[in-house]
Amino acid sequence: MQVKTFYDTNTATFTHVVIDEATQSCAIIDSVLDYDPYSGHWSTTHADDVIHFVKQHYLQCQWILETHVHADHITAAHYLKENLGGEIAMGSAIVKVLKFWVPIFDNEADTPISGEQYDRLFDEGETFLIGSLPVTVWHTPGHTPACASYLIDDAIFVGDTLFAPHLGTARCDFPGGSAAQLYHTIQRFYTLDDHTRVFLGHDYPQEGEQPIWMTTIAQAKQDNTQIKPDTPIDEYIRMRETRDATLAVPKLLLPSIQANMRNGQFGARAKNGHQFIKIPVNFI
Template identity: 45%
Template sequence: MKMKSDPNIAQAADLVAQTLRGEQDAPVVRGFFHEPTFTASYVVHDPATKSAAIIDSVLDFDQPSGRTATEFADQMIAYIREGGLEVDFILETHAHADHLSAAPYLQGEVGGEIVIGREILTVQEVFGKVFNESAAFVRDGSQFDRLIEDGETLSLGELEFIALHVPGHTPADLAYVVGDAVFVGDTMFMPDYGTARADFPGGDARTLFRSIRRLMALPEDTRVFLCHDYKAPGRNKFVWETTIGAQRARNVHAHDGIDEDDFVAMRTARDATLGMPRLILPSIQINMRAGHLPEPEDNGTRYLKLPLNSL
């Protein structure tokens, strides 16, 4: 399938090529895996300046008791402090449906702007209605410190992030390219596991396929860091790093040569068999607020809603 030239991909590919040619340092990437939600979170830093970004953080949440905790986020904080890193950004690839973001807690401990794609406004509008949010919940993205557009760049010391809009899983998904690395959120999983679902409100399998092909236009040596791993059949350990070349050659759902219509048919049929993520209702309520918990009611307690027969 021949794809049209994309100036943002060309820019991102050029950044990657510069790293591969040795013209800039590759970012240092440290992954942290939260097994209860199968989520990979990252601390990324520029080795020259120690400027850092946190990507897709997790707040521990015990649903039966309604209790939150910060044990997982504290591991990231310890790593940041031990390495003498300075956090500039706390990046979200999208409003996750399977875990709560720890962004506000991390910001309070180590600083950094909380950043997400501008299409979060679409998510806020859709789920603001699902949860019957009052006018107090504004749908303008102001809960975040910065909303970024497709192709926009963020400086990380001597390195540069470029944001790529890769909708399909949700309308608001972003991937972040920095140096020789790309953080793809939920667009793709390990090659032996395939691709993300596309049946959430605003999701679309055809759009997801095109977003994946957009990412696969990056150089084959690009390191790909995933947001989740669930262990494919026959694999007994969690892994969350691969390459664009491996995805193009072996991704079971979207390798080179897969037809778009075939992908859409496969993804649609597969999604029809999937139940809702276990934490979707608490996660979306929190994450569309940039990780902030709902305001306490007059008794001092915060509450999450559980809409019945809505999803």
């Protein structure tokens, strides 16, 4: 297995391309569509870099995988599928998120609550193949109720759950999030072999530093600033909830959730031909 990682500096997001060298098949995990919240313009610079890499190396895109409905960037899943093929997939608990958010935005007309907009929804423990590489799906809630991670060979792709050791863990204050659930999710990660590589969803480096896109279970167990194998659950919950109370709402929260529930699309056009992002007043 080979992994090529792309970093989007605007949203501090990693996109991982997982390659089965035996078959030249690949999966793209957590892609990014460029979006300017001030002008409402979107573009495909970051996604086009991924597409160029896939085509340049004569890879067959088999899967476009999401770890969850992101609140800090818009996925390029739909755009990637148009240009590379492949099936868009994520964890089956996404239905919980859809049932909560779709009515809030009054988007039932173009955002199915059933999850049928995804090609595949994976249950806990389900397996599938990237070429000849076996993948096991772990439901890993806490950051959101629908987070999923992908265990592939000696690596796990964890999205927004575990961060680099100096950052700790993801926030848990979004609707349906739970510090207690994230505690149990991360303790489950800690049952993996110490050498297991952990491919991350985000990093926020200081100026002049390189982003950290991968750690190991051993490094996390030893150095994670917020949770170790012997951290009491009450201590973690108190720390996480106290920290979350100080965090600002992500600036791309409202456009991201709406578009990501449609695989990175902005919904049906209005009578004037334009598409719109809705902003619920006095809700967030």
